[in-house]
Amino acid sequence: MTVARVLVIGLDPAKLQEWDPEPVQAAIARGQARFDDHGIEADWCLVALEEDPEGAIVQALTREDHDCVVIGGGIRTHEPLLEFFEKVVNLVRRHAPDAAIAFNNRPEDCADAALRWLS
DSSP, X not given: OOOOEEEEEEEOGGGSTTXXXXXXXXXXXXXXXXXXXXXXXXXXXXXXXXXXXXXXXXXXXXHSOOSEEEEOHHHHSOGGGHHHHHHHHHHHHHHOTTSEEEEOSSGGGHHHHHHHHHO
């Protein structure tokens, strides 16, 4: 049986200014455990906006083949990041054209978002 592989793309909470990263890091750990519960291989690409995020995303997308890419709410729902969100979607389309694209509500439900497309 082939194990599904998912890439989660999000903002690195440790690199956000004026933000306490610990609650988000704990939520990411719970989200990773959910992938483990479902036997899904999950890679995480957490980017800092001031450190070539597009390059980091391309590296993550091309390092492995992914069945699904989950784009996190921090990128998707923060209005000032609309242009960056569009770039992320188009990077996924270009570098992982066979991967489904999913969206989560919070770090803990990344596996649920991916599972909607992995069946």
